[in-house]
Amino acid sequence: MNLIAQRNFNLKQKWVHVLKTMAPTQKLAECEDWDCTLLGLIQSGTIKHLFLDLNVLGISWQQRCRDLLSSLEHTKLILTSDEIDKNALLRCFEQGLWSYIPNSAVDKLGKPIVNLIFCGGQYFPSFLLTSNGDMGKNTEKNYILPSGEKLTKRQHEVLDYLKQGLSNKQIAGKMDISEPTVKLHIHGLFYKLGAINRTQIVLKASELGLI
Numbered sequence: 001m002n003l004i005a006q007r008n009f010n011l012k013q014k015w016v017h018v019l020k021t022m023a024p025t026q027k028l029a030e031c032e033d034w035d036c037t038l039l040g041l042i043q044s045g046t047i048k049h050l051f052l053d054l055n056v057l058g059i060s061w062q063q064r065c066r067d068l069l070s071s072l073e074h075t076k077l078i079l080t081s082d083e084i085d086k087n088a089l090l091r092c093f094e095q096g097l098w099s100y101i102p103n104s105a106v107d108k109l110g111k112p113i114v115n116l117i118f119c120g121g122q123y124f125p126s127f128l129l130t131s132n133g134d135m136g137k138n139t140e141k142n143y144i145l146p147s148g149e150k151l152t153k154r155q156h157e158v159l160d161y162l163k164q165g166l167s168n169k170q171i172a173g174k175m176d177i178s179e180p181t182v183k184l185h186i187h188g189l190f191y192k193l194g195a196i197n198r199t200q201i202v203l204k205a206s207e208l209g210l211i
Contacts, residue, residue, distance in 0.1 A: 001026065001047055001048060002026055002047065002051070003028070003030075003038075004051045005032070005056045006030075006055075006080070007033070008053070015110070018114050019051070019114060021111060029047075033056065042072070045073070045075075047075045048076065049076050049098075049118070050072075050075050050078065052079055053079070053103070054079060062092075066092075069095045069097060072096070076099075076117070077096070078123075080100070080101050081100075083102075099117055099122050099124070111165075112199045112203055116203065119199075121200075123203070145192050151210065154175075154185055155188055155189055157175060158171060158175070158185040158186060159189060159211060161175075162186070162189075162202055163202050168182045
């Protein structure tokens with residue numbers, strides 16, 4: 001079972017849609033407050049992924065987060081919020097936080113991020129990789145690709161179609177090229193972005209300001 005804890009109704013509906021879309025066969029529980037119901041679900045040992053927004057934890061979120069992380073055994077904690085202090089978030093990762101997703105990412109990148117998490121991967125927001133950037137400052141466009149190279153025009157086109165979730169066959173039809181050629185472009189994206197799968201291509205490209 002997965003659990004979404006979010007007070008903002010509109011945001012909760014968006015996250016619920018993403019979670020149900022990416023895991024339609026898994027049960028999903030919803031909570032809005034840091035109360036006995038939420039704690040009971042967490043302590044039941046049946047929660048696989050807990051998507052917990054900071055507004056549910058309240059002012060003392062850092063202490064509650066520490067207490068929660070120290071008590072979790074089989075549950076992966078994923079924090080969400082509109083904004084967060086970088087140093088506080090780093091401490092959470094040191095204590096066992098699995099991933100952090102800015103609420104601003106739910107519309108554009110919610111599905112690929114959640115898919116990555118459900119496949120066993122972790123998601124780290126790009127501002128954690130900068131030396132002095134805080135969340136909300138758009139520093140991604142200043143990043144250099146891991147390979148030190150630039151994307152070609154065709155690779156940019158393929159990247160845009162990958163973001164839309166199209167298959168190789170669909171991309172080939174859109175670009176009027178063969179599927180093997182599409183695969184070559186995708187392998188180029190793997191190399192230039194330092195990605196290991198299609199989901200990571202989209203995530204890394206977004207973090208670098210390419211899409």
